[in-house]
Amino acid sequence: MKSVERHISDILGLVRPLPPIELDLLRAQGAVLAEDVAAPVALPPFDNSGMDGYAVVAADVAGASGAAPVRLPVAGDIAAGDTGAHAVRSGYCARIMTGAPMPAGADAVVPVEWTDGGRAEVAVHRPAAAGNAVRRAGGDVGAGDTVLRAGARLGAAELGVLASVGRRTAPVHPRPRVAVLSTGEELVEPGKPLAPGQIWESNGYMLTAAAITAGCDGHRHSFVGDEPSAVLDAIDDVLMQADIVVTTGGVSMGAYDPVKEALAGLGTVRFEQVAMQPGKPQGFGTVGEDATPIITLPGNPVSAFVSFYVLLLPALRRMQGVAPDPLPTVSARLSAPVSSPPGRRSYLRVRLEEAPGADGPTAVPASRQASHQLSALADADGLAMVPEDAETLPEGTEVAVLRLPRP
Ligand SMILES: Nc1nc2c(c(=O)[nH]1)N[C@H]1C(S)=C(S)[C@@H](COP(=O)(O)OP(=O)(O)OC[C@H]3O[C@@H](n4cnc5c(N)ncnc54)[C@H](O)[C@@H]3O)O[C@H]1N2
Numbered sequence: 001m002k003s004v005e006r007h008i009s010d011i012l013g014l015v016r017p018l019p020p021i022e023l024d025l026l027r028a029q030g031a032v033l034a035e036d037v038a039a040p041v042a043l044p045p046f047d048n049s050g051m052d053g054y055a056v057v058a059a060d061v062a063g064a065s066g067a068a069p070v071r072l073p074v075a076g077d078i079a080a081g082d083t084g085a086h087a088v089r090s091g092y093c094a095r096i097m098t099g100a101p102m103p104a105g106a107d108a109v110v111p112v113e114w115t116d117g118g119r120a121e122v123a124v125h126r127p128a129a130a131g132n133a134v135r136r137a138g139g140d141v142g143a144g145d146t147v148l149r150a151g152a153r154l155g156a157a158e159l160g161v162l163a164s165v166g167r168r169t170a171p172v173h174p175r176p177r178v179a180v181l182s183t184g185e186e187l188v189e190p191g192k193p194l195a196p197g198q199i200w201e202s203n204g205y206m207l208t209a210a211a212i213t214a215g216c217d218g219h220r221h222s223f224v225g226d227e228p229s230a231v232l233d234a235i236d237d238v239l240m241q242a243d244i245v246v247t248t249g250g251v252s253m254g255a256y257d258p259v260k261e262a263l264a265g266l267g268t269v270r271f272e273q274v275a276m277q278p279g280k281p282q283g284f285g286t287v288g289e290d291a292t293p294i295i296t297l298p299g300n301p302v303s304a305f306v307s308f309y310v311l312l313l314p315a316l317r318r319m320q321g322v323a324p325d326p327l328p329t330v331s332a333r334l335s336a337p338v339s340s341p342p343g344r345r346s347y348l349r350v351r352l353e354e355a356p357g358a359d360g361p362t363a364v365p366a367s368r369q370a371s372h373q374l375s376a377l378a379d380a381d382g383l384a385m386v387p388e389d390a391e392t393l394p395e396g397t398e399v400a401v402l403r404l405p406r407p
């Protein structure tokens with residue numbers, strides 16, 4: 001059987017970082033920056049007040065106290081956004097608001113709380129040292145400084161930084177468009193009644209959500225039955241809107257495995273058995289004129305879920321222009337013995353628990369570990385890996401656990 005690592009690298013070989021495009025900031029959310037971004041000017045661009053108060057010459061108020069306040073005439077008001085030229089000379093002050101430009105000559109701001117709040121004349125009852133409550137030009141960022149590096153994923157903070165350096169758009173690797181296509185004659189749209197032999201379609205929702213959580217544009221397409229030509233038509237339909245196609249179902253050994261039947265004939269998709277549990281039957285290759293990558297995952301819901309995170313996620317990351325890393329791992333001790341099929345690496349659904357005083361987290365295996373038992377997934381926050389050469393592991397064994405992302 002093919003190793004997990006080999007299969008991951010084969011899938012990685014199908015994909016490249018998507019060519020950068022320029023997107024409006026809010027459309028770039030979740031995408032990955034394709035170039036370093038520098039500040040065109042210093043930020044703040046000018047010295048300004050950090051508080052509401054009075055711009056003064058610090059030396060004038062050095063002796064101020066409650067018992068002996070310093071009285072200064074107020075020469076004028078300076079509001080944030082004031083573009084006029086203001087100056088303060090010794091013996092005077094100007095009322096100033098947070099964010100307003102410091103007037104020439106003043107070197108400190110006395111917060112309004114340290115004064116009587118006077119409009120024409122103010123009594124200052126505490127000294128303010130030079131530089132007090134003054135935000136210096138360039139105190140945040142110097143002109144030409146790099147504020148974000150290529151490879152940064154654009155979240156709220158990054159978008160704020162881009163806007164703060166005057167960017168309206170950003171050069172990004174676009175979010176990969178992931179078309180999710182489920183197959184199976186037995187599938188019924190959730191919300192509709194089930195006839196005997198039918199089940200509600202869940203893989204499409206699950207994988208589309210997983211793709212979106214992974215920073216992609218996930219699209220769940222309507223599912224198709226077990227007719228290979230219908231599968232080919234459906235793939236054809238989604239190709240125009242997809243950077244990668246992900247199918248589930250129809251890749252095993254059954255008499256009706258339409259994905260395998262439809263795609264094997266093209267000669268560009270390979271079907272193999274990967275040494276993992278769940279997720280053994282897998283296919284990968286390309287379809288269509290543009291050689292769009294296609295990954296065919298097994299239909300069992302837990303198998304599809306685990307395959308997505310173990311096999312597909314690194315490729316989606318590469319398409320986004322970031323390192324094709326696997327999920328982060330944490331080491332944990334099993335709270336119960338587990339078993340695993342020989343020659344395959346198991347990915348057991350576990351809950352990670354941190355007991356106070358323990359020397360690390362404990363991995364509590366879900367009680368239902370079969371590939372169709374989707375309900376246990378919602379309670380799991382990790383996939384504990386049982387090595388290929390182990391058939392059982394006793395309680396207390398230290399295992400590597402892949403941490404599942406949460407929305
Ligand atoms: N004789 C053998 N049979 C099977 C083998 C094998 O090696 N020899 N492998 C088993 C393994 S492992 C897996 S995994 C499955 C994979 O089968 P397929 O990819 O062909 O998937 P289907 O047969 O279409 O479906 C499997 C299972 O999952 C349910 N399913 C499918 N799609 C959905 C969906 N979108 N939403 C919810 N549930 C779905 C489907 O009803 C089946 O129960 O094959 C084993 N068999």
Ligand code: MOO
Nearest residue numbers: 278279280303371
């Ligand atoms: O490999 Mo299948 O994915 O065991 O359930």
